[in-house]
Amino acid sequence: MVNKGMVKVAAEPPADARMELDSDDDEDDDDEEPEVWDTIVIGSGIGGLSVASLLAQIKKDKVLVVEQHPEHSGGACHGFEEKGFPFAAGIHYIGEMGEGDPLKAYMDALTLPNDHIPWSRLPDNYESVMIGGESESNGEGDESHKTMQRYDWIANNQEEALKSQFPNDKQAIERFFQEMKKAAAAFERSFLFKALPRFLVSFLIMTGLIRFLDKGYSKYANISLREVTNSITDNALLRTVLEYIYGDYGSSPSEAPFMLHAGCLLHYAKGAYYPTGGPQVIAERIARAITKHGGEVRINSRVRAIWVEQGRAVGIKLANGLWARSKRVISDAGIYNTSRHLVPEAYCPSHIRGKSTPLDSMVSCFCLFVGIEGDPQADLGISPTILRSCNKDYEPMPTTIQGMLQIPPESLEVFVSSPTASDQSAKECYPNKTSLQIICEAPYEPFADWDNPKTHKVDRNNKQEYQSFKDAFAQKMYARARDLLIAAGAGSDKLPLR
Numbered sequence: 001m002v003n004k005g006m007v008k009v010a011a012e013p014p015a016d017a018r019m020e021l022d023s024d025d026d027e028d029d030d031d032e033e034p035e036v037w038d039t040i041v042i043g044s045g046i047g048g049l050s051v052a053s054l055l056a057q058i059k060k061d062k063v064l065v066v067e068q069h070p071e072h073s074g075g076a077c078h079g080f081e082e083k084g085f086p087f088a089a090g091i092h093y094i095g096e097m098g099e100g101d102p103l104k105a106y107m108d109a110l111t112l113p114n115d116h117i118p119w120s121r122l123p124d125n126y127e128s129v130m131i132g133g134e135s136e137s138n139g140e141g142d143e144s145h146k147t148m149q150r151y152d153w154i155a156n157n158q159e160e161a162l163k164s165q166f167p168n169d170k171q172a173i174e175r176f177f178q179e180m181k182k183a184a185a186a187f188e189r190s191f192l193f194k195a196l197p198r199f200l201v202s203f204l205i206m207t208g209l210i211r212f213l214d215k216g217y218s219k220y221a222n223i224s225l226r227e228v229t230n231s232i233t234d235n236a237l238l239r240t241v242l243e244y245i246y247g248d249y250g251s252s253p254s255e256a257p258f259m260l261h262a263g264c265l266l267h268y269a270k271g272a273y274y275p276t277g278g279p280q281v282i283a284e285r286i287a288r289a290i291t292k293h294g295g296e297v298r299i300n301s302r303v304r305a306i307w308v309e310q311g312r313a314v315g316i317k318l319a320n321g322l323w324a325r326s327k328r329v330i331s332d333a334g335i336y337n338t339s340r341h342l343v344p345e346a347y348c349p350s351h352i353r354g355k356s357t358p359l360d361s362m363v364s365c366f367c368l369f370v371g372i373e374g375d376p377q378a379d380l381g382i383s384p385t386i387l388r389s390c391n392k393d394y395e396p397m398p399t400t401i402q403g404m405l406q407i408p409p410e411s412l413e414v415f416v417s418s419p420t421a422s423d424q425s426a427k428e429c430y431p432n433k434t435s436l437q438i439i440c441e442a443p444y445e446p447f448a449d450w451d452n453p454k455t456h457k458v459d460r461n462n463k464q465e466y467q468s469f470k471d472a473f474a475q476k477m478y479a480r481a482r483d484l485l486i487a488a489g490a491g492s493d494k495l496p497l498r
Contacts, residue, residue, distance in 0.1 A: 172238065376434040
């Protein structure tokens with residue numbers, strides 16, 4: 001249902017839409033008329049696919065979605081296969097996908113009535129926090145064992161499960177969950193203000209009256225996660241377990257708004273799910289709703305410019321010089337890429353035009369993909385439960401290559417998931433295959449000297465040094481993940497050492 005093609009050639013656009021293009025563009029064929037669509041959507045991430053599907057199903061628009069990736073649509077919602085093992089690009093688990101959950105209803109609305117996305121439910125113990133793991137001699141020669149504390153997050157029982165694991169901190173846990181629920185209610189109230197007229201919201205803000213109506217939004221949006229946990233407990237171990245999920249949104253506990261953290265934790269209150277068949281099923285089923293109504297999703301179609309007439313977007317030009325026209329153009333490429341690279345300079349917002357980047361860089365990560373022969377549960381003892389190693393009190397990663405290489409494996413904070421254990425269809429589709437995905441924070445600073453500013457890839461002269469570092473650090477990540485898996489019940493004799 002996803003076509004690997006390009007739009008047809010269009011006539012020359014008006015002057016105000018022309019942008020300076022590279023000399024390798026194909027020549028335009030002025031004899032052909034452009035394809036005409038009701039709507040063109042740039043980018044096939046979940047945002048682009050969602051708006052395309054809703055326009056197709058509700059407004060009955062013929063929608064063209066163009067995606068620059070040469071092989072996949074879906075953005076983070078796609079999977080891939082390597083040497084016979086399936087992996088996910090960005091989806092590891094999702095909450096609120098049970099029958100009757102609002103988010104499930106939203107996702108169902110993006111697909112055809114009899115073609116909803118299927119979900120595999122993870123066990124009630126959907127995620128575990130693993131702390132410690134320093135090597136200790138056990139008196140048997142070179143043998144050693146790992147001491148590791150495990151704390152479980154349990155679906156439909158988050159608060160009580162934590163109280164049973166921290167019996168001396170029940171009052172602190174109760175207060176934390178009370179604050180989380182208040183923050184979540186305040187976040188929901190914020191959507192009301194988005195629906196009100198702008199002048200009314202501006203008046204409420206200017207007069208300060210909004211504080212009486214926002215259910216504490218002003219408070220919880222401006223207080224950090226660490227400020228809340230510090231205020232309720234002196235127990236560093238409990239604080240670590242309460243803060244553990246900060247990696248999901250990419251900000252450290254001292255920087256993350258408590259409201260964001262509360263929303264993330266409560267998102268999994270009823271459990272976690274994995275798309276049956278892999279994350280690519282999400283994009284495939286939404287695409288079918290688009291094509292059912294005369295639309296298309298086209299990969300390998302990079303947009304070079306947005307076609308503008310009299311201040312209105314009316315089409316696109318692709319990287320090979322071809323054009324397509326539409327009543328409206330919607331960009332899911334992000335405000336920075338859209339404003340700086342796709343629209344004519346005259347239409348770039350002034351607050352973006354003069355900056356090299358409009359936003360601060362977020363946390364980046366290494367992702368290690370591991371394939372092991374054998375059934376994840378029957379042969380290796382690996383369950384679908386997500387595992388995370390955390391250190392007492394978050395500390396940022398070193399900002400030099402040498403510093404990163406000196407980190408002992410037991411000090412790494414890693415996230416470990418298994419697509420083949422999480423996906424109920426994997427046993428049939430990928431028999432006797434275990435896929436692991438191991439994620440670890442990776443700050444940009446250590447790699448700045450290797451970055452080619454033009455290509456944002458490693459220079460040829462540095463490739464060997466870069467590969468040597470990746471090999472060494474990947475082994476540290478795998479060693480830490482292996483310890484977590486063994487502590488969680490996997491067979492140590494089944495998991496390779498490297």
